[in-house]
Amino acid sequence: MSHPNPEGSTPPEQPSPLQPNPLQPSPLQPSPLQPEPPGPRVVHTDGDSKDGLVKCLRCGATEISLNVATGQLRCHFCRYEWQGEVGLANLGLDGDIGQLSGVVMGSGSVDIVPSTDEVLTFKCTACGAEVVIDTAHGTQARCHWCRNKLSMNQQVPNGAVPDVVLPFKLPKDAAVAKIREFVTKRKFFAHPRFTAEFNPENVMGVYLPYMVVDVNAHVTLTGQGEHQTRSYTVKQGDNHRRVYDADVYQVVRDFDLHVDDLTVESSSERLDQTAANSNNIINSIMPFDVENSVRYDSNYLAGFHSERRDSNIDQLTPIAHTQAGDIARHKANETLQFYDRGVRWDDEQVRVNGQRWVSAYLPVWLYSYHQTKSNGRTFLHYVAVNARTGETMGSVPINQAKLLGVSAVVQVVGTIAGIVVVLLGG
């Protein structure tokens, strides 16, 4: 609120003397004598963030948390509420995608340094005692001596403090209702033990780590497309057969592609999407309205859980670029309606000219259920609710015996009906 000149508040120290000053706009025409592409441009997103006591602006208390109903931070003592700083635009991370060149990243997205301490010690500014914050479980801790709450808002390279956070918007009772509705619709074949133990009140509010990527790419797709000109039947012996005439075209689509807020998971646990887990459930409740994120403030996490980012841009780049290619192919289809029989791309060039990476905590209501199967193996089921849009998806354990039994009955009925149809049809 009181930051008339956010640019003036950037700390003087830079991560590396080789990096260009992030406050200078990158030169439009790089010197031709400079063969190396410039390294990533880091935009500082924790410029004037302070570790330690974050006090209520009115009464000075440190008991502050998100009021989900208003999206504002609220003081527990005097009930004063205030709006967090808007994220991407103010941080200079939301500019024209067409102007992006090279790699731009928020300082909360830099590579994780493996040796960085997980447990950090801060000095309580109220009483001077030392307070420990275990960043594996959050970015806040209470001073044992004076009971004030300390927040960690400056970024250390261990992935705990992202650039931005998207606050919870859907209240817990609404999430509970959504989960209950989802599961109630899937009762008949649900495992009886799950049905007996189902308790959506146990839902957990979790901020999960993501990378949000803007991509400025040049795309050239080359191939062939087919347009149907005629469809008719020909007689072949006793049978009629449908055949088609088509025109074949050489097709090229060459365009600039601006991808806005492509979002990928950035914890290795959530990236692992195999049959052994139901992480795809959490994946499927995207997208989030990331554009409404605010600058990171630990107080948004009070009362919620969070998972730390453990994947770096290098590891996530192949996924992001492959998905950008999918988006290119999908967008190009808007210009290909004429080719009603399809297009076969023989050559696809997606050249990424610029990309911008921002790390974010996004809000998810997560109901989890640990199923122990008859063979002793366990499976973790999720019902997940997007805490911004309310989109809900889940995995419900199945009563296999019942489903197999009913399938067998369906098979018998189908077999009889099938024989009748074949006899009548033949």
Add this chain to the structure above:
Amino acid sequence: MDLSVLADAATGISFTIGTGNGGGDGSNFGLLLLLAGPVFYGLMYLRYRNSDKRHRHESETRAKMHDMKVRDDRIKSLKGVSNSRMRGANNNEVRGARRGITETLGLGD
């Protein structure tokens, strides 16, 4: 037995038939009915486990195209081909989804 389950199954099976590779004649319909059990099982499995669900990044991500240049040159005509779709068409392909088909159908475990 719950009627909505049967209704779901019926729509599911007719959906499968409608999009199947069949020419829509009676014998194919009959053959598909002979697979009613596995089809029902598969549909219910996906309805409860949703192992086929994922974020549709290719369509759900905001994106804009600029400075479009196109070329569309007719090179030849095909007469009397039997397939209704172009062979090898890949313009709807998605490669950035992280689960394969075996995972989707729960065959991996």
